[in-house]
Amino acid sequence: MISTRTILFQIHWFLGITAGLVLAVMGVTGALISFEPEIMAATNPGIVTVTPGHSAPLSAPALIARITEQMPDARIARLVVDSAPTKAAFVGYTLGEDKTRLNAYVDPTTGRILGEPRGAGFFETVEELHRWLALPGKGNGIGRQITGFAALSLIYFALSGLYLRWPRKPLDWRNWFVLDLRMTGRNLYRALHAVIGGWVLIFYLISAGTGLWWSYDWYRTGVRHLLSSEQAAHGPREGGKDGRGKQATPVDLATIWQRFDQATGHHPYERVTASVRDGVVQFRGKLAEGRHDRVSDEVSIDSVTGRVTSNQPYAKRPLGDDIVTSVYEIHRGAYFGLVGRIAMTLASLTMPLFTITGFLLYFARRRRKAALGAVLTDTAPVPTEAAATLVAYASQTGSAERIARLTAQALPGAAALPIASLTAEQLARVDRLFVVASTYGEGEPPDAARGFARTMAQTPADLSHLSYAVLALGDREYPDFCAFGHRIDQWLHSGGAQRLFDAIEQDGEDADAQRLWQQQLAGLGARTDQPDWAPAAMADWRLVERRLLNPGSSGGETWHIALEPLAGPADWAAGDILEILPRQDPRRVDAFLSATGLADTPELRERLMDSILPAEAGPGFDSTALRPLAHREYSIASIPVAGRAELIVRLAEAEDGLPGLGSGWLCHGAPLGSVVRARVHANAAFHSPANPATPMVLIGNGTGLAGLLAHLRGRAASGGGPVLLFWGERHPEHDDYHREERRALLDAGVLSGMTTAWSRLGHGPRYVQDALADAADVLRDAVAAGAALYVCGSLKGMAGDVHRVLTDILGDDMLEDMAATSRYARDVY
DSSP states (O other): OOHHHHHHHHHHHHHHHHHHHHHHHHHHHHHHHHHHHHHHHHHOTTBOOOOOOSSOOOOHHHHHHHHHHHHHTEEEEEEESSTTTTTTTEEEEETTTTOOEEEEOOTTTTOOOOOOOOHHHHHHHHHHHHHHOOOTTGSHHHHHHHHHHHHHHHHHHHHHHHHHHSSSSSHHHHHOOOTTTTTOHHHHHHHHHHHHHHHHHHHHHHHHHHHGGGHHHHHHHHHHHHOOOOHHHHHOOOOOTTTTOOOOOOOOOOHHHHHHHHHSSOOOOOEEEEEEEEEEEEEEEEEESSSSSSEEEEEEEEETOOOEEEEOOOOGGHHHHHHTTTTHHHHHGGHHHHHOOOOOOOHHHHHHHHHHHHHHHHHHHHHHHHGGGSSSSOOOOOOGGGGGHHHHHHHHSSSSHHHHHHHHSTTTTEEEEGGGGOHHHHHHHHHHEEEEEOOOTTTTTGGHHHHHHHTTTTOOOOTTTTTTEEEEEEEOOOOOOOOHHHHHHHHHHHTEEEEEEEEEEETTTTTTHHHHHHHHHHTTOOOOOOOOOOOOOOEEEEEEEEESOOTTOSSEEEEEEEEEEEESSOOTEEEEEHHHHHHHHHHHHHHHHHHHHHOOOOHHHHHHBBBBSSSOOOOOOOOOOOOOOEEEEEOOSSSSGGSSSEEEEEBBBTTSSOHHHHHHHIIISSSTTOEEEEEOOOOGGGGGSSTTSSSSEEEEEEEGHHHHHHHHHHHHHOOOOOOEEEEEOOOTTOOOOHHHHHHHHHHHTTTEEEEEEEETTTSOOOOHHHHHHHTHHHHHHHHHHEEEEEEEEOOOIIIIHHHHHHHHHHHHHHHHHHHHHSSSSEEEE
């Protein structure tokens, strides 16, 4: 079932890519319109603003007479007279029978028409863009419907964005308003989108809520009925901020103006605006020091009889009427004074930011989906409830899921699902089941499949109707190779299910095993035109740094290794793995050649360096038949912004006394500056929480610090919830890897707490599991606060002991539930 959050998120994305560009245009144009008077005055000295003369400004009736003398055919539709002698009067008019609206400014002391200012046409276009995108039909066309839809979308953006980014600690203001500019890439885009969205949310709700006034008659009528019944019944026809209306017959505006002065007791207004509309002259007298134009007394006078039809002093205006009358001033923020207008303008100017960051996040998401193309189908997936064939996967690092999805794509009518979601009802309904199951560590199930593993403790119901097959993934270096896959195979068989073919074992990314699985599927009717399922080829990385981290240590050498991709920037996430293709130690090749008596040729030596050496080489030895060396996996300690993959590698010793293949090649064999073959392996089960506000508890030992350090560096770059670190090694004098960086992260607040356990310091050994036991209350509080647990390090000893301690502290059910919801993640080896 799709969650409410997912639905809201998808709608948010859809509206963002449809209405985002329109809102960006409306935001910029709205900001310009808000300060149009100031811009016009600054760019038109001598027209919009004048130098005061020696004589006093003309009265409004005298000014009207002067205008009429200069333009006998003019019909004045709007006249604005300001009390300030430096501000020209504004007149809007038509000439004769021509309905074209013209504007001009008039010298207030002489009545001389100064002409139309520069930029008037520009602002007319800006207004048309803002209100109806300058599309045909103007206010009655499709443009008005588009901008109305955009306004509704903005309300949804604000409210859904608030819900989607609601932090775990909503009372901490820093979660809402602090922007960390140290972030880069997608994290920065998300932070800009979310944090600045919090800054401007209230302004957008006000802007969109009032903007709908001009988009929908039903909205305007509803607001009027809600706030002002008198306005709803008798309110004037809305003509926009210009007050444009129809004028059937000439109006004696000078006489009507004198009637206005009488009706208001010759009040000295700061500005008076007269608008002629449908036989009525509406006067708006702005009070001195009013914070916006609608802080005014409003009078309506019949243009024929001179009768005052409405007289509403501002002091007696009810709040509801004031809101209805001042919708435009609320829309541009002026209702709250100059500070409100500036704030609304700045908020409007940020609108393109959300469009740009929204699209960047959208494209980044598309790229991430494309990068997962190897595990996603190119056709619509079959719904689980409609599938006759199910492909269940138990995956720790994503390999099993990748193959399972490819399997479901190959089989007609098949659907893939996590094995944790597999129910008894589904098993009873379907005819065929394919299972791709990884074995984690020494025979353990992947963390997300531990709940299903518990159900296998009971004998399943009758499965005699079911045919099945199992692909078991594992690592031959462990004694319980593919154990979990075999347990599933045996469990299904014990219920009477029939094997389609014997379980196939796959060691790592063994291409032969994958091809065998494909062949078996093809015999059952699967598609045969799919490409090989082997992972991406190895690439060239340059070994750029090698530094011993523990000189003088009683343990094995531990090295800091850094490699840079030669093909350009590589991408990975905290928790991912770098797979290294090692080469043989030349001494091991020398010993093999000496023992077999083979001729030491450059061609043979080069082939032996990259191959598994056989125990013996008898007559007819064919070096081209040698199996290639398998890759070795190392947790990446760095994040992509560093431009290189950093590893922490302990030099291992093989049974022959020489260094291990992978560690030996990286720590001693490969020359500094040489090329190493490697590739990034996504380890989704160990990625950082999707919500950066999630607290983290990082637990590990030895070189497992690498996997934990990547999460710390990622949290330092992106910000987020608190992080606790528990880490163990031998002795602080020799084995305190990356001590300065960890202490700096602690001082910076990225680490909220750090506990180290030293096994060779003091009277007895102290391990990281001992430190956890001592901090039981701290762990309980962290988990109660929503923390996710991450364990990285050695499988033998540490991983099992840490799991037992965590079980004692939190309880087995809690730990299993956390594993099923990805709050308990492990990367152990």
